[in-house]
Structures are given as C-alpha cells and as structure tokens.
Amino acid sequence: MYNDFLLIRKMKQGDDNAFDLFVHKYYQEILSYCYHHCFDQTYAEDLTQETFIRFFTKLSDYHYKGKTLNYLYTIAGNLCKDYLKRTKETLLEENEFEEENQTEQILNRV
Secondary structure (H helix, E strand, C coil), X not given: CCCHHHHHHHHHCCCHHHHHHHHHHHHHHHHHHHHHHHCCHHHXXXXXXXXXXXXXXXXXXXXXXXXXXXXXXXXXXXXXXXXXXXXXXXXXXXXXXXXXXXXXXXXXXX
C-alpha cells in the first residue's frame, strides 16, 4: 500500500484511485472518532464524509509533514465540536419553547 506522501502526491495529480485508497485507509478511524464524540451513527457518517471533503478541498494547500492522520483528526474534531454546539443550542431552544408552552397552559387554566 502507498504511504501518505505518495498518495497525496498522486491525489494532487488527479489520480482517482489514490483518492479511493486514501479514504479506504483512514475512513474507519475517522468514523470511529466521530461516533465516539457524537454517539449517532448517521451523524458520525456525515461528519466523516465532511472531514474528507474538507481535506480534499484544501489538498492543493496541504504540505505533507508526516502527520496526515492528525490533520484529519483535527478537521473531524472541529466538525464534531460544531455539531455538538448546534445540538446543544437546539436542545436549549426546545427547552425554552416547552417552558413557554407550559407557562401558557398554566395561565390559560387560571
């Protein structure tokens, strides 16, 4: 199997097979990481896909330094944090809405 340096070089040259090999090499590790942080298989898969999309989008600027997996973890970690932040905000909004409804129901009974 190719090492990361060669895969990245081939990806920068547009080799579709290199993209496939790269994703196959790291997909399960990134998926496990995302699932560990968001506890939802569907969201973990979405976050994993987004991790690779962001990596490939910035591939032309990426300079190989021997820490490709660490870079993928950084991207995935930021995506997981954003997901958890959005989830928390949604839960807070739902709780506020429920409290308002409960207050209205109590006031309507009076």
